[in-house]
Amino acid sequence: MTTDVSLLARIDRIEAQLAIQQLPIRYAIAVDGRDLDALVNLFTDDVDCGRWGTGRAALKTFYGSGNILRSFYRSVHQICGHAIDLIDENHASGQVYCRAEHEDNGKWVVMAICYFDHYVRRDGAWYFERRDERHWYSTDWLERPGAPRFQNWPGKYESDKYQPRLPQSFPTWASFWEAGEAETINTLTRSP
DSSP states (O other): OOOHHHHHHHHHHHHHHHHHHHHHHHHHHHHHHTOHHHHHTTBOTTOBOGGGOBSHHHHHHHHHTSSSTTSSSOEEEEEEEEEEEEEETTEEEEEEEEEEEEEETTEEEEEEEEEEEEEEEETTEEEEEEEEEEEEEEEETTSOSBTTBSBOBTTBSOSGGGOOOTTTTSTTHHHHHHTSOHHHHHHHOSOO
16 A cells, blocks of 8 residues: 555655766766866765865866866766665665776777765755766777776876776675686686
C-alpha cells in the first residue's frame, strides 16, 4: 500500500536523481565552453579548493588562472555513464565515467576518467560538494596507452605525482587479482 508520505518520498528521490544527473553534463559543457561562471555555480558556495582557498571565487581562480583550463586549447568531455547513491535527503555520492579529449600543442590527448563525486542539496538545489578525478590513462589518440607509462601527456603530468590511480584505487581491484594466479596477470598486461 502506497501512502502519501511514501509517494512523496519516492518522488523526491526521483527528482533528486534527475537533478544530480544534470551536474556532470553541465560541468562538461561549462569546461568545454570555458564558461567559468556556469562551472563554479555547479559547486557549493563554500567549496574547498585546497591551497587555492574556499568558495566559488577560489574555484574560478583555480580553473581560470590556475593553469587548468588554459593548459590546453580545445576539449571534449563525453559523459559515458553515471551511478548515483542517495545517502539521505540532502546528500549523495556518485561515479561518473567520462572520455575526455584535449587539444594541446598539435596533439589530441585522450583520457579515460572516472569522477568520484559528493553532492549536497542546499535550499532545494543540488551541487557538487567535491569531485575527485581519477583516470586510467592519458595519451595522444594516435598512440596506445601503456608502456612505458599510462600517463602519457607530452609536456604535462609527467612526474610520478600525476600517475593514474585507476584501476588500482577501486576498493575491490586488489582482492580480485590476489585471489587468482600471479602468472595470469603477467600474460594479460605488461604494466600491472
